[in-house]
Amino acid sequence: MKRAILFATAAATLAAGSAPAQAPQFDTPARTGILIDLSSGAVLFAKNADQPFPPASMAKMMTTEVAFELVDRGQLKLDKMCTVRPETWRKWHSQGSTMFLSANEQVSVENLMHGIVTMSGNDASVVLAECIAGTEQAFVQQMNVLAKELGLKNSRFCNPIGWPDEGCTQVTARDLATLARASVERHPKLYKQFYGQTQFTWGKTLGSGQDITQANRNPILGKVPGADGLKTGHTEEAGYGFTGSAEQNGRRLIEVLGGMSSWNERVEESTKLMQWGFNAWQTKPLFKQGTKIASAKVQMGDSGTVPLIAPRDLAVTIPAGLSLNRQMQVKVRYDGPIKAPIKKGDEIAQLVVTTGDGAPQMVPLVAGEDVGEAGFFTRAWIGLKSLIGLA
Numbered sequence: 457m458k459r460a461i462l463f464a465t466a467a468a469t470l471a472a473g474s475a476p477a478q479a480p481q482f483d484t485p486a487r488t489g490i491l492i493d494l495s496s497g498a499v500l501f502a503k504n505a506d507q508p509f510p511p512a513s514m515a516k517m518m519t520t521e522v523a524f525e526l527v528d529r530g531q532l533k534l535d536k537m538c539t540v541r542p543e544t545w546r547k548w549h550s551q552g553s554t555m556f557l558s559a560n561e562q563v564s565v566e567n568l569m570h571g572i573v574t575m576s577g578n579d580a581s582v583v584l585a586e587c588i589a590g591t592e593q594a595f596v597q598q599m600n601v602l603a604k605e606l607g608l609k610n611s612r613f614c615n616p617i618g619w620p621d622e623g624c625t626q627v628t629a630r631d632l633a634t635l636a637r638a639s640v641e642r643h644p645k646l647y648k649q650f651y652g653q654t655q656f657t658w659g660k661t662l663g664s665g666q667d668i669t670q671a672n673r674n675p676i677l678g679k680v681p682g683a684d685g686l687k688t689g690h691t692e693e694a695g696y697g698f699t700g701s702a703e704q705n706g707r708r709l710i711e712v713l714g715g716m717s718s719w720n721e722r723v724e725e726s727t728k729l730m731q732w733g734f735n736a737w738q739t740k741p742l743f744k745q746g747t748k749i750a751s752a753k754v755q756m757g758d759s760g761t762v763p764l765i766a767p768r769d770l771a772v773t774i775p776a777g778l779s780l781n782r783q784m785q786v787k788v789r790y791d792g793p794i795k796a797p798i799k800k801g802d803e804i805a806q807l808v809v810t811t812g813d814g815a816p817q818m819v820p821l822v823a824g825e826d827v828g829e830a831g832f833f834t835r836a837w838i839g840l841k842s843l844i845g846l847a
Contacts, residue, residue, distance in 0.1 A: 487715025512689030515618030538587035556659025652684030757796030
């Protein structure tokens with residue numbers, strides 16, 4: 457049964473006011489897009505956000521995420537050397553974006569990842585995939601397993617570079633935002649190390665043998681303060697796309713735009729959406745990490761309730777200029793009673809915040825303590841009370 461608890465204290469202080477506040481509006485010629493405020497989880501803008509589309513090189517975010525996961529688990533070393541197979545070189549040295557690798561060259565995982573993230577190298581992506589999993593196909597299986605684990609509900613990967621494959625590789629704007637969030641939050645050190653680099657140098661020119669330096673294609677680097685990621689994409693079928701992130705004063709936004717018509721349109725729309733997110737909205741704190749928000753009922757547990765705790769500092773995003781003490785309602789929602797056993801830290805409820813006419817903002821709440829299963833006599837007593845209508 458869905459349970460919703462109006463958080464009385466918050467509601468009394470936050471739900472005053474009369475006319476509903478209007479959420480700021482944004483429009484874009486992009487076919488699909490989304491903008492999320494990570495500090496609150498609020499979706500500030502969405503357009504066809506669950507409509508599948510080909511990601512082009514934005515698929516390389518998942519290739520990078522697989523590597524990030526393995527590195528942080530200790531299963532992959534950044535200094536591991538990978539060999540550029542001649543077959544891989546022949547196929548990818550001149551198809552689309554390239555790192556300018558050479559056949560039989562030995563390249564570290566670290567440099568390959570720079571080649572993927574900054575240069576968008578198709579050759580680097582396939583070499584890394586083969587180095588990690590043995591074959592490109594085996595690596596793609598890892599991509600899809602991780603995608604499911606991260607909660608990418610409407611995406612499928614069929615190659616590690618986003619190369620056109622008759623519609624097999626499909627993503628959604630919402631899923632790409634989820635993927636970007638995983639890179640930022642699950643791997644902060646690796647994210648900082650690899651994303652946001654303005655350029656990278658690898659390879660030599662023919663003839664003169666000069667170093668080849670390529671600039672990062674990220675359209676908001678240098679245009680939006682705090683911009684530090686993530687990935688562009690472009691093919692004929694996909695159009696121009698971008699997944700980007702920026703942080704200002706501790707507030708991080710993630711944007712996804714797909715299906716734009718030109719390089720210039722991608723630059724303009726990506727910059728405008730991110731600037732609008734920071735300027736038209738503001739984030740206000742709600743509860744500190746560890747605060748007890750409410751209690752949830754427990755079924756067949758050694759305790760009848762479990763405290764619901766803020767797993768991190770919780771905030772709400774509201775239109776710029778709107779006072780925090782107006783037009784806000786806070787509820788706790790969970791499927792309950794929650795069946796024991798429950799582990800401390802389990803996500804078992806949501807804090808739902810509604811402001812004006814904006815979409816509800818939902819952030820997880822976790823169990824504040826362990827709740828074990830009830831013993832035999834307690835279960836018998838609970839069953840008896842239920843039978844005679846006292847429960």
